[in-house]
Amino acid sequence: MKQMRNRYHAKTMRNAIKKFRLLTDVEAAKEQYPKLVSLIDKNAKRRIIHKNKAANLKSKLSRKLVVAAE
Numbered sequence: 001m002k003q004m005r006n007r008y009h010a011k012t013m014r015n016a017i018k019k020f021r022l023l024t025d026v027e028a029a030k031e032q033y034p035k036l037v038s039l040i041d042k043n044a045k046r047r048i049i050h051k052n053k054a055a056n057l058k059s060k061l062s063r064k065l066v067v068a069a070e
Contacts, residue, residue, distance in 0.1 A: 009043055020064075021064065
């Protein structure tokens with residue numbers, strides 16, 4: 001049961017990240033970014049992913065957002 005729940009949360013996060021990376025509209029990306037960061041943080045808090053992996057993901061996604069905004 002726990003494994004299935006963890007797998008669900010991890011897969012949901014990965015799908016959200018994939019959708020975020022495919023976004024071309026900067027405004028939509030700015031709107032989605034806080035929600036995605038919250039999802040990543042929740043998974044790190046639940047220990048589904050390691051806290052360093054969460055930090056690395058957030059860093060990469062924020063760089064993508066900054067580059068897209070320029």
